[in-house]
Amino acid sequence: QLQASGGGLVQAGGSLRLSCAASGGRFSSFAMAWFRQAPGKEREFVAAVSRSGTRTYYIDSVKGRFTIASDSAKNTVDLQMNSLKPEDTAVYYCAADRRAGVHSMTSLAHEYEYWGQGTLVTVSS
Secondary structure (H helix, E strand, O other): OEEEEOOEEEEOOOOEEEEEEEOOOOHHHOEEEEEEEOOOOOOEEEEEEOOOOOOEEEOHHHOOOEEEEEEOOOOEEEEEEOOOOHHHOEEEEEEEEOOOOOOOOOOOHHHOOEEOOOEEEEEEO
16 A cells, blocks of 8 residues: 655745655565646656666656655655646656566556555645
């Protein structure tokens, strides 16, 4: 089971840190990702980290602003979001893929078997 937290309201240019905690499993067994869904839009991939924790992948619009990292000690996967923009406003979901190779990850939502409940991020202009 995945539990996402850390969302909230922030002004443009500000920062937020999202965290995804797992119960019943270790993140080292999963490739992990964050997706988001803005009002009236389809869910889109944001970032992913491999099971090994050594490889990451981002959509172009967040490169240089967002950082995804897994913390094996806390068994969490965090998404540090800096320089936030109004277009980052969305419900953010964490997801887990247990079939990925140790250094692999995918941006395809249907490859992720487990999903958290979502946390709302609102960026005001």
